Amino acid sequence: MGAAIILVVEDEFLIRFLLADALRQRGYDVIEAVSADEGMDVLVSGQEVDLIITDVQTPGRLDGMDLTTYSKRSNPCRPVIVCSGHLSAEASHPADVFFAKPYFEAAIIDAAEKLIGTPCQSQSQDRTAS
DSSP states (O other), X not given: OOSOEEEEEOSSXXXXXXXXXXXXXXXXXXXXXXXXXHHHHHHHTTOOOSEEEEESOOSSSOOHHHHHHHHHHHOTTSOEEEXXXXXXXXXXTTOSEEEESSOOHHHHHHHXXXXXXXXXXXXXXXXXXX
């Protein structure tokens, strides 16, 4: 099994690029989506996703909380990190972790590692399990 797959949903190009790049540098595989609608397309396609990091306000019919709710209903064990400049932590339920914008990429990466492990940990666990 390869590195964990993280779906990053963010409509602001620079924020999405920096976060996705930082995650890739840590060894994660990253799927980028500009909107919650695109993120939903990834989930319903059957593509494996180990963690979702989503902004709340994105263009389109759905928002990040719709995506979070769908993800938790379809796969309650898949962690979701919600980021927003307009939402409170209390309103981010059922997300596993909430970050107010602006945030530091290092904080997101730290949360991701706590939720799904580092890519090296995941690979070594896979090797010892066989």
